[in-house]
Amino acid sequence: MKSPDNVAPFVAIDVDYERRVRESFSRQGLMKHLGARLTELEAGRIEIRAAYRDELTQQHGYFHAGVSGSLADCACGYAAFTLMPPDASVLTVEYKMNLLAPAEGEELIARARVVRSGMTLKVCMADVYARKTDAETHCATMLATIMCLRGKPDRR
Amino acid sequence: MKSPDNVAPFVAIDVDYERRVRESFSRQGLMKHLGARLTELEAGRIEIRAAYRDELTQQHGYFHAGVSGSLADCACGYAAFTLMPPDASVLTVEYKMNLLAPAEGEELIARARVVRSGMTLKVCMADVYARKTDAETHCATMLATIMCLRGKPDRR
Amino acid sequence: MKSPDNVAPFVAIDVDYERRVRESFSRQGLMKHLGARLTELEAGRIEIRAAYRDELTQQHGYFHAGVSGSLADCACGYAAFTLMPPDASVLTVEYKMNLLAPAEGEELIARARVVRSGMTLKVCMADVYARKTDAETHCATMLATIMCLRGKPDRR
Amino acid sequence: MKSPDNVAPFVAIDVDYERRVRESFSRQGLMKHLGARLTELEAGRIEIRAAYRDELTQQHGYFHAGVSGSLADCACGYAAFTLMPPDASVLTVEYKMNLLAPAEGEELIARARVVRSGMTLKVCMADVYARKTDAETHCATMLATIMCLRGKPDRR
Numbered sequence: 001m002k003s004p005d006n007v008a009p010f011v012a013i014d015v016d017y018e019r020r021v022r023e024s025f026s027r028q029g030l031m032k033h034l035g036a037r038l039t040e041l042e043a044g045r046i047e048i049r050a051a052y053r054d055e056l057t058q059q060h061g062y063f064h065a066g067v068s069g070s071l072a073d074c075a076c077g078y079a080a081f082t083l084m085p086p087d088a089s090v091l092t093v094e095y096k097m098n099l100l101a102p103a104e105g106e107e108l109i110a111r112a113r114v115v116r117s118g119m120t121l122k123v124c125m126a127d128v129y130a131r132k133t134d135a136e137t138h139c140a141t142m143l144a145t146i147m148c149l150r151g152k153p154d155r156r
Numbered sequence: 157m158k159s160p161d162n163v164a165p166f167v168a169i170d171v172d173y174e175r176r177v178r179e180s181f182s183r184q185g186l187m188k189h190l191g192a193r194l195t196e197l198e199a200g201r202i203e204i205r206a207a208y209r210d211e212l213t214q215q216h217g218y219f220h221a222g223v224s225g226s227l228a229d230c231a232c233g234y235a236a237f238t239l240m241p242p243d244a245s246v247l248t249v250e251y252k253m254n255l256l257a258p259a260e261g262e263e264l265i266a267r268a269r270v271v272r273s274g275m276t277l278k279v280c281m282a283d284v285y286a287r288k289t290d291a292e293t294h295c296a297t298m299l300a301t302i303m304c305l306r307g308k309p310d311r312r
Numbered sequence: 313m314k315s316p317d318n319v320a321p322f323v324a325i326d327v328d329y330e331r332r333v334r335e336s337f338s339r340q341g342l343m344k345h346l347g348a349r350l351t352e353l354e355a356g357r358i359e360i361r362a363a364y365r366d367e368l369t370q371q372h373g374y375f376h377a378g379v380s381g382s383l384a385d386c387a388c389g390y391a392a393f394t395l396m397p398p399d400a401s402v403l404t405v406e407y408k409m410n411l412l413a414p415a416e417g418e419e420l421i422a423r424a425r426v427v428r429s430g431m432t433l434k435v436c437m438a439d440v441y442a443r444k445t446d447a448e449t450h451c452a453t454m455l456a457t458i459m460c461l462r463g464k465p466d467r468r
Numbered sequence: 469m470k471s472p473d474n475v476a477p478f479v480a481i482d483v484d485y486e487r488r489v490r491e492s493f494s495r496q497g498l499m500k501h502l503g504a505r506l507t508e509l510e511a512g513r514i515e516i517r518a519a520y521r522d523e524l525t526q527q528h529g530y531f532h533a534g535v536s537g538s539l540a541d542c543a544c545g546y547a548a549f550t551l552m553p554p555d556a557s558v559l560t561v562e563y564k565m566n567l568l569a570p571a572e573g574e575e576l577i578a579r580a581r582v583v584r585s586g587m588t589l590k591v592c593m594a595d596v597y598a599r600k601t602d603a604e605t606h607c608a609t610m611l612a613t614i615m616c617l618r619g620k621p622d623r624r
Binding site: 096098100101115116123125138141143145 | 564566568569583584591593606609611613
Binding site: 337344367368369370371377379382383385409410411466468 | 492493495496497498500501521522523524525526527528529532533534535537538539541542557559560561562563564565566567622623624
């Protein structure tokens with residue numbers, strides 16, 4: 001029942017993708033407002049983290065599912081964006097997220113990777129972990145469809 | 157090709173559901189941080205609104221999909237919560253959202269309704285609109301599964 | 313809390329869409345194998361029905377969720393296909409389905425409609441009903457993303 | 469950016485789970501009708517295969533997305549069922565599937581695993597591969613929520 005590894009090593013067609021991703025991320029008012037930081041970035045993979053604050057909670061004091069969703073969606077979008085050409089914009093078509101455990105901890109970590117990289121559409125997965133000291137709890141998983149809009153550079 | 161109307165008029169089993177929903181909503185740090193307000197509330201239906209601010213944007217200056225997702229998830233959860241007994245907590249199991257148009261406007265409005273109300277699981281739908289003066293653009297639609305946890309009152 | 317009606321009256325850009333949809337449907341081996349019939353067809357809307365048979369059951373004797381999913385996916389795809397140009401193929405990008413009630417009855421009915429019709433992507437919804445004599449039970453709801461592939465006519 | 473392995477080794481609480489799964493699978497009329505076989509089975513994991521036939525095709529002659537969905541849903545349900553107690557029934561709450569590549573080949577293979585095993589709800593993932601001679605193409609991925617109904621043994 002062994003499956004072939006479905007995480008191919010992707011190659012970016014734009015060598016300057018890191019600068020492009022960081023610049024776009026810095027323009028997202030919401031990420032700043034949530035205290036989110038882009039902590040890892042490579043072709044086809046992104047990690048985003050946010051420290052615990054009362055401003056990010058749901059009614060029981062855990063991280064709100066909306067924060068998990070925002071970080072995971074953003075990580076999926078930029079994981080896809082690393083593989084796009086310089087003249088393209090990135091657009092989330094849709095995503096689905098399952099919540100697996102309460103997001104309780106000092107930090108929320110969203111890790112996304114591209115699963116299938118088509119010309120127009122890229123399918124991505126993200127997993128969200130809540131870190132407490134050194135232990136990480138897997139608290140959510142996302143499956144997302146991201147679109148590449150050619151000829152519309154990603155500017156405000 | 158006419159379908160029977162799938163939005164049944166639901167009856168709350170807890171007459172005090174409005175107080176319970178408002179109290180729980182007020183404990184959500186994220187909703188306050190996003191400037192979200194609970195603007196309508198009835199058995200099986202919730203509306204949440206947030207005014208435009210730079211803190212809620214994605215890289216092109218529109219409302220971030222994470223804000224649409226947070227408001228719609230929260231509206232689905234509380235729409236389900238209106239139909240739960242007093243001793244229950246509400247938990248989002250999963251949701252899926254399609255983005256339909258750029259969320260550009262002065263205000264974002266998420267309207268959720270219960271579609272199927274089982275004892276343990278409630279299925280909800282939400283639509284998100286961006287309002288510009290008097291016109292509303294339908295910018296996202298969500299399908300969510302919400303769980304009722306009996307014997308665990310919704311307290312922090 | 314009234315929402316603007318989100319089912320716009322769509323206009324087909326190919327006047328010959330009915331012939332195109334029926335011809336494509338007739339080439340689907342699975343639809344024939346499931347005994348499925350295309351029972352209604354207009355611009356942006358499709359209805360597909362299948363009569364109850366032991367060959368369509370899950371372990372308790374109801375219609376299998378796989379049949380609900382197959383009919384609903386197919387109805388979404390062809391609802392989108394009615395709005396495509398003559399030189400296009402239709403492709404399902406993804407779908408999500410919630411099961412609402414046991415699919416028990418003499419006939420399963422999937423009704424799909426286009427919710428948002430973009431050039432490349434069309435978002436569709438489908439509802440699945442199980443008919444028993446004259447009563448219909450709403451047993452599943454689907455949200456799907458369908459892609460229009462230009463320059464690749466839909467032929468085998 | 470290393471994530472903890474999210475596929476825990478699950479332990480079945482019912483030692484007789486294999487017999488229970490095989491017996492339930494054999495009652496599914498649809499699986500027989502699609503020519504599907506349960507080819508691997510262990511605690512928390514299931515593999516189902518179906519050979520190519522004209523009866524399983526979409527309009528271009530590939531495996532129909534409905535077949536991928538049926539096999540993957542069924543594999544998710546039984547992967548969850550391996551971890552349930554003897555007096556329980558299994559119920560699909562919802563699933564979401566992304567199609568990654570045309571399902572072209574001699575055989576379709578759905579491999580499912582439990583990702584999170586709660587008492588009432590189990591979250592599963594499935595990947596679908598189309599096999600052509602010895603090469604497998606990853607053609608779909610599913611994320612599903614499965615429910616355990618206690619006190620309702622899985623009988624027809």
